[in-house]
Amino acid sequence: MSSAPPAAAPATADPWADEPLVIAGVPLRSRLLVGTGKYRDPVTMVRALEASGAEVVTVAVRRVDLERRDDTILAHLDPRRFRLLPNTAGATTAAEAIRYARLARAAGLSDWIKLEVIGDPETLLPDVAATLEAARQLVAEGFVVLAYTNDDLVTALRLEDIGCAAVMPLASPIGSGLGLLNPFTIRAIKRRLSVPVIVDAGVGTASDAALTMEQGVDGVLMNTALAEAKDSVRMARAMRLAVEAGRLAYLAGRMPRREIAVPSSPTWGLLDSP
Amino acid sequence: MPTATTIPVRLNGEPRQVPAGLSVADLLTHLGLEPRLVVVERNGEVLRREAYSFTPVQPDDVLELVHFVGGG
Numbered sequence: 617m618s619s620a621p622p623a624a625a626p627a628t629a630d631p632w633a634d635e636p637l638v639i640a641g642v643p644l645r646s647r648l649l650v651g652t653g654k655y656r657d658p659v660t661m662v663r664a665l666e667a668s669g670a671e672v673v674t675v676a677v678r679r680v681d682l683e684r685r686d687d688t689i690l691a692h693l694d695p696r697r698f699r700l701l702p703n704t705a706g707a708t709t710a711a712e713a714i715r716y717a718r719l720a721r722a723a724g725l726s727d728w729i730k731l732e733v734i735g736d737p738e739t740l741l742p743d744v745a746a747t748l749e750a751a752r753q754l755v756a757e758g759f760v761v762l763a764y765t766n767d768d769l770v771t772a773l774r775l776e777d778i779g780c781a782a783v784m785p786l787a788s789p790i791g792s793g794l795g796l797l798n799p800f801t802i803r804a805i806k807r808r809l810s811v812p813v814i815v816d817a818g819v820g821t822a823s824d825a826a827l828t829m830e831q832g833v834d835g836v837l838m839n840t841a842l843a844e845a846k847d848s849v850r851m852a853r854a855m856r857l858a859v860e861a862g863r864l865a866y867l868a869g870r871m872p873r874r875e876i877a878v879p880s881s882p883t884w885g886l887l888d889s890p
Numbered sequence: 891m892p893t894a895t896t897i898p899v900r901l902n903g904e905p906r907q908v909p910a911g912l913s914v915a916d917l918l919t920h921l922g923l924e925p926r927l928v929v930v931e932r933n934g935e936v937l938r939r940e941a942y943s944f945t946p947v948q949p950d951d952v953l954e955l956v957h958f959v960g961g962g
Contacts, residue, residue, distance in 0.1 A: 651962030661960065676961025679902045679954065680928060688927045688957040705961050715931075719956050722929045722936045790962070817962075839962030 634863060637835050639812055640728070640760040640781040642699075644671050647829070648859040649701070649814065651839025655848060658692040664842050665698065667852035673698045674730055674839070676705045677720050695725050701762065703730040708743065710750035717754050729754060730784070730816075732764040740790040744771050748778065755779040764816050767801040769808060776809050783809055784816035784837060787828055791840045793820030796828045803831045822851075822858035829862025830870070897949040908947060915942040918955070929956050 636643035649672040655661035665673055675689055693700070702720030707713035710733060717729045731750055735743030742765050754761050760781045765771050767785040775783045785805055788794035795818060796802065806813045812834035819825050819838045828836050836859055845851035896907040908917060914937060918925045930937045931954040937945060947953070 652960040653962045655960065674962055675958040677929075677956050678959045680923060680957050682902060682921060682955070689960050690927055690958055700958070702958065703961055718936045719929050719931060719954075720958075722938065723958065724939060837962075 632864065634867065637812060639672075639762070644699075644835075646670050646672075646856070646859075647835040647863060648825075648856055649674070649816075649835055649837040650842060650852070650855075651837070652689055652693070653839050654843035656843075658687070658689075660848050661843075662692055664848040664852040665693075667849045667856065668842065669856045671699050672701050674701045674703050674837070676703055677716050678706075699728075700725050701728050701730050702726065704732050704750070705734075707733050707750075708735070708746075709733065710746040710753070713746070713750040714753050717750075717759060718757075721759065727758060728760040728762065728781075730762050730764060731780075742766055742786075744768070747771075748774055751775055751778045751780055762814070767798055767805065769801065769804050772805045772809055772813070776811050780811060782812040782814050782834075784814045786817040787815050787824065788818030790817045792818055793824075793841060793844075794818055795820050795824035796831070799827070799831050802828070802833060806832050806834075819855075822854040825855050825858040826862035826865070829859050830866050832866050835859075897947070899947060899950065900952045902953070902955055912947045913943055914945045914947060914953075917947050917953075918942065921955075923955065927957055930954070931956070 637647050646669045648668055648670045650665060650668050650670040651674045652661055704713040704716040707716055713731060713733045720729060721727050731747060731754060733743045733746040733750055734740050744766060747763060747765055751761050751763050755778055762782040762784055763775045763780045764784045765775060772783045772785060785802060787796040802815060814835040814837055815828045815833050816837040819828060819836060819841050825836050842848050842852050895910050897910045899906055899908055912920060914930055915925055918928055925942055933952050
């Protein structure tokens with residue numbers, strides 16, 4: 617009796633293939649999401665975005681400067697190549713955030729919105745009550761809401777209940793580069809939520825990104841770490857590798873921590889002491 | 891100086907005289923802006939882009955013209 621030969625694996629199969637990050641039913645090829653602010657020039661920005669491998673890039677909504685005729689970022693970014701995620705940056709109330717979101721959607725490129733309502737100008741920490749209020753309204757209006765928030769489990773649970781497509785707790789304050797301050801709260805949020813958890817803000821360098829991904833979160837969003845690096849393009853590449861490394865390490869499962877040493881070489885077959 | 895052929899509006903927070911009889915699309919062109927890249931809020935309501943060509947700019951309109959810029 618002959619049996620059919622096993623189907624050959626496709627030649628292009630990636631042995632390290634991971635499940636895609638899926639937001640609102642959209643599979644994304646990268647778990648790194650990046651901002652477009654504060655780069656020294658647009659050419660550097662585009663090269664950094666390309667080096668990062670990111671598919672989702674955030675943009676802000678601002679008044680056109682009628683005197684300077686400054687470029688819109690769309691002069692440099694191809695919206696067919698990158699998925700634009702407009703933010704509500706600048707909003708300090710729910711009403712302002714809703715206004716920014718409606719303006720962003722009217723541009724006709726996306727109904728995704730990164731909801732961010734700042735509650736304190738010094739620390740730029742989010743106003744959680746206003747974020748919840750705005751999220752409720754925007755979800756009701758059909759937006760796909762990715763909500764920036766504190767690393768607070770209860771707020772994250774409420775944002776998920778409201779219908780946010782992703783919850784984005786901070787690693788540390790926006791633009792601080794302090795890295796992941798509380799891995800415990802981030803793990804708690806990831807463990808309890810069903811929607812994607814994307815850590816947004818505070819990552820400073822590649823090890824921060826890897827450590828964040830090692831907590832098991834679905835992705836990382838960053839801007840300043842790339843824009844303010846001496847070499848933004850090289851740092852973007854580093855972040856891409858770090859996010860992949862951290863993700864792989866999480867999936868691989870780390871060894872247990874021990875407070876005693878355990879030798880790696882055999883303890884038998886040792887030579888006699890002279 | 892304002893004349894009979896201009897009307898006062900508030901444009902991105904600033905008082906401004908613009909020619910009378912323009913549509914929103916005309917105004918954007920008058921300002922040297924590409925309508926495809928600009929979102930307009932008129933008196934607190936976001937305008938659909940299809941409405942630019944038939945929405946008149948009227949005296950004392952409060953207009954906000956916004957676009958996407960780099961951000962995080």
